[in-house]
Amino acid sequence: MLLKNKVIVIFGGEGLLGKVFVDSINENGGTSIIADIKNSSNTNSYVVDCLSSESLENFISDVKKDFGKVDAIVNCSYPKNKNYGRKLPKVDFDDFIENNRDHLGAFFLPVKKFINFFLEQGYGNVVSISSIYGTTAPKFSLYENTDMTVPVEYITSKAAINQLTKYLAKFYKGKKIRFNSISPGGIFDHQPSSFIERYSAECIDKGMLDPEDIAGTLIFLLSDLSRYINGQNIIVDDGFSL
Numbered sequence: 747m748l749l750k751n752k753v754i755v756i757f758g759g760e761g762l763l764g765k766v767f768v769d770s771i772n773e774n775g776g777t778s779i780i781a782d783i784k785n786s787s788n789t790n791s792y793v794v795d796c797l798s799s800e801s802l803e804n805f806i807s808d809v810k811k812d813f814g815k816v817d818a819i820v821n822c823s824y825p826k827n828k829n830y831g832r833k834l835p836k837v838d839f840d841d842f843i844e845n846n847r848d849h850l851g852a853f854f855l856p857v858k859k860f861i862n863f864f865l866e867q868g869y870g871n872v873v874s875i876s877s878i879y880g881t882t883a884p885k886f887s888l889y890e891n892t893d894m895t896v897p898v899e900y901i902t903s904k905a906a907i908n909q910l911t912k913y914l915a916k917f918y919k920g921k922k923i924r925f926n927s928i929s930p931g932g933i934f935d936h937q938p939s940s941f942i943e944r945y946s947a948e949c950i951d952k953g954m955l956d957p958e959d960i961a962g963t964l965i966f967l968l969s970d971l972s973r974y975i976n977g978q979n980i981i982v983d984d985g986f987s988l
Contacts, residue, residue: 748969749776753813757796757856758823760784762935763875766957767820767964774965777813781805781856782823796852804860810863818871818968819860821907822850826899833895845899846906852943853907857914858973861923869922873967874911875960876927876979880904882987888944894937904929908979915977926967930960931983952987 754771757766759780768788773780780791792808797800809816825848831839857872864870877900884896908927915925932945934954947954963982966972981987 747775748965748971749774749796752776752817752968753779753809753815754968755779755781755816755819755860757781757794757819757821758853759788759791760786761824761959763822763930763960764820766961767822770958770961770965771877771968774969775869776968779809779813779816783825796856796881797825797848798857799855799859802856806859806863809923809931815867816860816863816870818873819856820964820968821853821856821872821874824849825852826827829898831895831897834898842899843897846903849899849903850906850910853903855908859919861914863892864923867923871924871968872911872914872926873964874907874912874925874927875966876902876907878929878931878981878983878987879931880906880908881979881981885948888941888948892938894941911979912977926972926975926977927979928960928963928967930979931955931981931986933960945986948986949983950988952984955982955984 749771754776756764756767756778759768760782768780770776780786780788781794783795785793792805794805827844830845854872879896880899889895911925911927932954934956942954960982963980
């Protein structure tokens with residue numbers, strides 16, 4: 747019960763990672779609040795547009811009324827446009843700008859709004875989901891003979907999240923608000939078998955990870971066990987980036 751009596755908002759709680767995070771928070775005694783652009787049948791769920799100040803302000807007002815407090819927020823939303831995922835030669839400038847704006851915006855705006863809430867409350871905790879490709883160069887050979895790639899917008903936005911996490915931790919020094927990020931390795935999502943085989947050969951034990959493999963680190967960062975960890979990025983990738 748590491749999260750007993752803690753109320754935690756998960757932005758992108760209907761996503762691949764988000765759904766598992768919600769379950770893990772509940773299993774550890776916390777109260778999870780799903781904030782997602784999609785409708786959800788789960789209890790404590792709200793439709794929220796992370797790129798809209800009005801939507802976020804209404805959401806915070808509702809959560810404050812319904813729960814009285816928020817101990818932490820988790821950022822794992824990932825808005826992207828219809829052209830996202832193209833290989834570099836086919837990435838238009840406008841798409842590059844739009845995808846960076848939306849992904850960073852979906853990190854920056856909710857954090858900015860909740861910082862005001864946390865300052866008033868007197869404490870808070872922010873955990874953002876980044877990626878190993880925010881810390882290391884892509885291994886393009888893994889993607890040969892597939893339709894997959896490492897989108898250039900993915901690299902730039904995830905690297906920015908890591909740096910913004912450090913920036914925010916230093917800027918709000920002494921305010922009892924923590925900012926940390928997690929950089930997962932590849933998460934299994936029915937990728938081509940040839941890619942999975944090449945990817946796993948770069949790892950130490952398991953290879954491609956499951957969302958549950960990231961959840962333990964998240965619970966640690968949300969709990970009081972990590973109360974003096976601030977401004978850090980924790981890599982969980984089974985040694986892929988070594």
